[in-house]
Amino acid sequence: MSLQATSSQTVGPFFTIGLDWLNRNELAGPGVAGERVTISGIVLDGDSNPVPDAMLEIWQANSHGKYAHPNDTQDKPLDPGFKGYGRIPTDDQGHFHFSTIKPGQVPGPDGKPQAPHIVVSVFARGLLRRLVTRIYFPDEAANAADFALNQIEPVARRGTIIAKKSSGTAGALEWNVILQGAEETVFFDC
């Protein structure tokens, strides 16, 4: 007889008192290899109001496509200065931003490479469970063959999880979390 996973409950409005100590919005220190990116955005609810009590958690591979985790047995180098973890609460206007490096490709089902991506958990007051989504990168040829992107219908929704280049600074990307409505971000059953 198997046990059953504990039920999720919302983080509520006051989670920062417990979780702030592990906030991290600069994932890659100066010595870390890879293309530098900063990702900025806003979390919006179904009325397009900003969500000031949300938190993103980030998990990603290093620039070689290797995760800092024992389940990743690929013969690729680890980067000692890069763990791949981030935790970013939204500010009073619902905004967030973090800086990292673009991850390399990691294998998907059947070993075919996935397009570079960051996996994201979204927590907020009002969410009884976390939402799971991904961030993909613009102008990335591998996006066309990515198995996760290709599961998304209608096709127009795929763009909700591909970051857009911001004008100005090199490496500046915009990616938003729309919790509900016509422009709703794609969320995964994960």
Added chain:
Amino acid sequence: MAPIAGYRRPFLGTQPDYLYPPYRSSIKRAPSNPLVYLPHTLSEITGPSFENEIIDVKACDLTKQHSAPPLGERIIVSGRVLDEDGRPVRNTLVEVWQANAAGRYRHKRDQHDAPLDPNFSGNGYTLTDSDGRYRFVTVKPGEYPWRNHVNAWRPAHIHFSIFGPAFATRLVTQMYFPGDPLLSFDPVFNGTADEGARNRLISVFDWESTVSEWGLGYRFDIILSGREATPMER
């Protein structure tokens, strides 16, 4: 690489739906489109580990973070983090946060008219040991009103955040106390349809961890998704 064994999906009704209208905040924040099913890949079966982060030994005793002890009833909250096969989840980070004994959070947006306690921050963290055990010393949190509906009160609870071995096992939940009369009226607690799953969020009074002439013990075991059997290589 060999085919990947993912983590198990929840049993029907044992996790809350996103939209649960009695919990008013879910109405404008729940996604309206169905979730897109994602088989687990290397991205989901890996996840952050905090074994080598500096762990402050005082962080698991919420009554010793200031110059004097906080007001309220001192309690010991302990338990094990296990997977669905009953195996201990070792060296995983467990974070907690809660209201003080008067039902007030040390947070700028908590406007409840109850006193803050200068000797209570209300947050802690620890790593599970090699048996998956964790232990916090704290004070029993107070119930507090919220504006979800007329005369709405949250039952006493402690928030828990647990990583587990992979991105797929990440869990944030709340622990409740046995016999709390507010539980049956609470839309957060009742957002989980399955009664058994709901009731497993209620800690049990525990003689074993109760310390004579010092504090009552409550036990709260946390179960994370278990791993699927490794698929056969073809």
